[in-house]
Amino acid sequence: MSNHSPVKQRNFTPFIIALSIILVTVVALLYFLPSFEVEVGFDITLLPMLNAIFNSFTFIFLLLALISIKKKNIKVHRNFIIMAFSTTFLFLISYVTYHSLSESTLYGGEGLLRYIYYFVLLSHILLSIVIVPLALISITRGFNMQIERHRKISRWTMPIWLYVSLTGVLVYLLISPYY
Numbered sequence: 001m002s003n004h005s006p007v008k009q010r011n012f013t014p015f016i017i018a019l020s021i022i023l024v025t026v027v028a029l030l031y032f033l034p035s036f037e038v039e040v041g042f043d044i045t046l047l048p049m050l051n052a053i054f055n056s057f058t059f060i061f062l063l064l065a066l067i068s069i070k071k072k073n074i075k076v077h078r079n080f081i082i083m084a085f086s087t088t089f090l091f092l093i094s095y096v097t098y099h100s101l102s103e104s105t106l107y108g109g110e111g112l113l114r115y116i117y118y119f120v121l122l123s124h125i126l127l128s129i130v131i132v133p134l135a136l137i138s139i140t141r142g143f144n145m146q147i148e149r150h151r152k153i154s155r156w157t158m159p160i161w162l163y164v165s166l167t168g169v170l171v172y173l174l175i176s177p178y179y
Helices: 013-032 046-070 074-101 112-143 147-178
Strands: none
Touching (some): 013 074, 013 112, 046 074, 046 147, 074 112, 112 147
C-alpha cells in the first residue's frame, strides 16, 4: 500500500480558456483605446524598464527551472516555475498600467536595425499570445501530477516562454532610446 494519496484532479480548462481570452483581449484593447490622462506622480517611462527587469527575472527563473528539472529536482523546479509566473504576473500589471496611461512609443531607428526590431517585436507579440494558454496548461498539469502530459506540453512551453521573456528585454533595449 502506498503512503501517497492520489492528487485530486481538477479541470482547469474553462479557467485557462477564459483567462487566456481575457488577457489577450485586454492587451489588444490597450492599442485601440485612448490612454487615460491621469497624473500619477512619477515618470511612467520607468515602467517599460521595470517590464524588462521582470522579463529578465522570468527568463532567469525559467532557465533555473529547466536546469532543476534536468537534475530531477522537482521541488526546486516547481519553485522556480512559480517564481517565473510571479514575475510574469508583475510584468503584466506593469505593462497594462503603462499602456493604459501612455500611447505606444514609435520605433525611431532606421536601416537593418529597424527590420530586426520589427521582427523581434512581431514574433514576441505573436508568441506571447500563444504562451498564455501553454503556460497555464503546463502548470496545471504539473500541479495535477499529470507528469507525462506535463512533459509533453512543456517541451513546447519552455522554449517559447524563454523566447518571449528574452525578446521582451530585447524589444525594450531596442526602443528605449525613443521614450
